[in-house]
Amino acid sequence: MSNFFKFSGTKTILTAGVLAFALGAAPAKADNVTDAMIGAYNSSGLLEQNRALLRAADEQVAIAVSRLRPIVQAALDIGRDYSRSVTSGVGASSGRGSTDASVSLTLSWLLFDNGVSQLSKAAAQETVLATRQSLVDVEQAVLFSAVQAYVGVLSQQDIVALRRNNLRLLQEEQRAANDRFEVGEVTRTDVALAESRVAQARSNLINAEGDLQTAKAVYEQVVGRMPGAISVYPPLPGRPGSVANARANALRTHPSLKAQQHTVKARELDATGALRAMGPSLNLNVRGSHTEAKDTSDTGRSASVGLELSQQIYSGGRLAATRRAGVAQLDAAKGNLITIQRGIVQEVVSAFASLEAAEASLIASNEQVRAAQVAFDGIREEATLGSRTTLDVLEAEQDLLDAQTARLQARANQSIAAYQLLQAQGLLTADNLRLGVEQYDPELYYNAVKSAPAFVTKRGQDLDRVLKALKKN
Template sequence: MGVAMKNKIWRGGRAILLAGTLGLAAVSAKAENLADALASAYNTSGLLEQNRALLRAADEDVGIAVARLRPVLDFLIRVQRTYNKAGVNSIVTSRTNSNPMAAQLSLDWLLFDNGQSRLLQEAAKATVLATRQQLLGFEQQVLFRAIAAYLNVLLQQESVRLQGNNLRVLGEELRAAQDRFDVGEVTRTDVALAQSRVAEARANLVAARGALENARAEYTAVVGRPPQNLSPVPRLPAPPASVASATAVALRQHPDIIAAQYAVESNELQVRASSAGLGPKLNAGAQIGLTERLDNSGYSRDATASLTLSQRIYQGGALNAGVRKAMAQRDASRANLLTVQKNVRQDVDDAFVRLQVAQASLAATSEQIRAARVAFDGIREEATLGARTTLDVLAAEQDLLDAETARISAASERSIALYQLLLVQGVLTAEQLGLAVQLYDPTLYYNLAKTAPAGTSKQSKDLDRVLKALGRN
């Protein structure tokens, strides 16, 4: 095989390799883009469904706290049969039988509890707001995992293309070495070196295909369907100008910080509620009863009404222990808020540095590819003149492959680093990304449940329809 023909074969293989590396293959009309993957992850995430249900449970706690200041009605129906026989020294003196039926309706209404119930309502509302922010935090995690899975599939696809094209190029190198050996231009050692590199390339291709299958499995798990002809990554969002500006956004918007702030507020209200629980309570009571004998021998009716002022004075030390426990939980939530703020600051710093490193690495690998290609071309030409060995050519080929592999890895790393920076700033949400999804509205269920509607009310029926739509009935 002539030198010109061998160079032509190599350039053709390298052109294919470069096209695969840069992702220039045509994309069909059915290609799936990153926004599609994120929308699917948002709509199918079991983690989000789980935490939405937990938020609805927190909403119900507000209604339960509201119900504390509403009257409690109880009814009782009792049917009884009594038989009595009495006597002295085996002489029966009396026998009685009774078959009474009693019906009773009672009411108990807490009129005053030193403000404890109102404080518990406000604490439950603060807990709802904290839970909403926690839901946003889980939403960010789901979307970031989907982004990472999408980018990893693209990365592994490029790696498979790169390794496949490299195997084809090395196969041409092996055939060229064999042809040159046949005419006595090189030794059997050169052929063996080429065979060794081909075998290594085959192993690398198998490993790359395995990594691609793992990436596809992760994508399917988080997005809810297998990847189908993924589009290249779209234009990336503009990064923040500085780490200070990124930190300022994170301290204002990160859901973990806001959730911790609401947790502090809720625990402070719990302390006040516990203290208020030491005070007096005023209850109104009413009761209506009917007792009637089933043998029609008589009946009785009664009704009572009462006002009761009570205060528990001593409970073995449990009263003050409850207050101290609430204070300890408040102090713990305050400390947690400081910890969360510090962690967010550190996460922003780490993500910003990661992005800078990725950008620098991307620029460096571009220069590395340019230099490696020049070196390979030169060594290749020198080898045709006998100034370089086959080992030199194969080593240069490996250097170029390593540079191109580093380039696609650096490009993927830069994308992930940028989205991670959005994550730690607290802005990687479906709303702020503008995803084409029906956003979950946490206020819809809350507004229906917060007043603890009665089971026969229109509001309660609306709640039933919401739960049915959610697939819970």
Template sequence: MKRAWIKSKQAAQVAVLTVTTALGGTVAGVATADTLAGALSDAYKNSGLLEQNRAVLRAADEDVAQAVAALRPVLSWAWDVTRQFGTQQSAQTGNVAAGFNGTSTTLGLSASLTLYDFGSSKGQVDIAKESVLATRQALVSVEQNVLLQAVDAYTRVRTGAETLALRQNNVRVITEELRAAKDRFDVGEVTRTDVAQAEARLAQARASLAQAQGDLVAAQEYFLAAVGRKAGNLASPTRAPISAKNAGEAKAIAQRNHPDVLRAKHEVAAADLGVAVAEASMKPTVNLTGRYGLTENFDSSDYSRAGSIGVQASGPIYAGGRLASVVRQAIQRRDAARSALHLTTISVAQDAGTAFANLQVARAAREAGDRQVRFAQVAFDGVREEASLGARTTLDVLNAEQELLNAKANLITSVANEYLASYSLLANMGLLTADNLRLNVPRYDPAEYYKQVNKAPAAVSAQGRQLDKMLRRIGKE
């Protein structure tokens, strides 16, 4: 009888050692295991969402090129061939109906250049530039979300794997408990009730094991979607990053650095410029125009060549109140953008403060979990010793084992929550980027495409051909 209890105790000690090893991340093969940095790098490289928003940014860059083009001369051509035919009766034909026909062609060139429009075209360029800067910050915000999702996926798989190992060990331990209970029942030291209690607890442990297996599969699928590849043997992350000493510092950094705040500031600048552009639309525009044309009659040797050049000034007198409405609308949009900046600043500070508080709670929970596991282990060992001497029942042992299991499961969750909370704080401060994390990835330069298009190169120019090559390269990536 005592031999059975000793054997069960040894099995339990082996199980505890296995779980502790899993929590510590010192299992064999960690040297070649996937790291959190590796998962973040792969998420950055494989994210379709980042690619989508990079394309959105490149489209915004083209708005600058189009606005710049409005400041340059516009040259166009037109060509037509006209066949004329009909019947004419007049004094010249002796009041007799006579038919006529003829074919002529005309080729014309025209050019125009805006000389002065009270800053309207220049304002459109500045608005486009501010919009590009706002879109860049939106891309940073997407990058933070992608990386935070990767951290979440990594911790979920780690938690799932550790929980599965814990549940497997629990099944082994309770199996030994059941075997020992049966041995004691055979010698008449316990009743059938003790055996039934152990069997019920084993059934519960197997159900929990099945749930843990399902949770791990779901976490692995989430990892695949977030990182772009399957999860391997994930190493335990190193020390959680420390980004702020207190809530005040976290809020200050967030208000100064968060991409949502920076984007809102650029949107305010664009809205301010929009008011000036709307007011300029009510003022005159001065254009330089030029034309040259050739007309030739195929039925005779008649032809004409003519050209003209001139300066044209035009402006609105009355447009049914539309222009005044446009100005008022621009003012309201500016006021709305300013209010949005104010609200965004408040929201970002609140989120940063909340994230800092969540991190403190997660750290406290992890420290309490460490103590809970330590004391639950002592209690479990004591109950087992007392049960081997007949001072405790099988139910006492099973309850102590369940408390130890719960403590270890809570610790696994607490460790994962602390890591996720630390990276959430980074994101809320605007620091969860590939640059700040120093990820080993090829960085996407948001200014590279802008530098190629901000001067509005023509398609036939050398820079235009270089742009075509860049677009083909981007399409293959």
């Protein structure tokens, strides 16, 4: 029972030992968004944390199962008694002591508790299902962070290249202004304007290079390594034809909504269990003991078997308060379900609108760049003929730079919005994207522990080895 990861798209199961080797090896440098998401999935501490929380939730099912099984306890009791007597009138006294030892074995088995234990087990199972969906939601967040980090590096690279090209063009304009000043075509003011724009462009380039280093640091933090050669924007995932379809997808598949639905069911079972706890319980009690007295060599044996039917008549109001608290927690879970549902709808509508706006902005910015390029080329040519000033050329260059920057931002926004819409629908998962990763399989650990194996059993010993292997990852 050391298998916890499966390869996407297949039924291949990798052992925990192989997984440790795979995760410990140095991954290949990312050159596309898929590699970035794979790196984030394989190295995310947040995913590891929530997988451990899921295993803890699995164990709660085992704990609930254990309440339906007999409890065996052994006890060893060793004691020495002292006594002293005084003879009246004589004043003589005498003392004696005895040492007794006893060993006992007790079995207690809950036979009936009005269904409380079964309800507790069912509630724990619903909590496991809710925690699994929460893990999927965390997976979505990790993968989306990888997309953001990838696009962030790529867009900053493009901005640096744009700023560097802008600096080169302005330096050419500065040289041209100096040449024209030498022959008296322009004034010293034109030269100063060109020098000012060059200095500003150089400052902008330095800032852009700093932003690129920051983006790379974010990438390393998210993906687990520095980026390699990145040159291609992410392919846009398919999207639904309308916002109504996107909403329907989200309400059907979003893990946050599914998690809260299971949480509501768990709170319902808890509330019912609190009511059932007011009923009677029946226990089977078996006890055997052996006693020896060291000083007298006396021995004794005893055994007893009995059924105990009990019912709490009054507990200071604790049972009633527990019942009311359970109902209140159920109401809170239902209210949170409504909040989550509405929040998901809002996220879908917002993401859909953002994607449409980004697409329209990209179309407009492409046209803006085309027009700004034509204007710049024309003004620059006219300046060589003396019909345009240096300021006209510099302003046209700035307009072109602004248009190109806006286009880069629109392209980045389009990529981010497309994956954000996928996340809002609950579809940004390793399984849905068919990432080539070793996916964590929550069923395997649950199936291993749901029967509550003890340490002394083979399954319990296998689980102990698995936990040690997981600690090494």
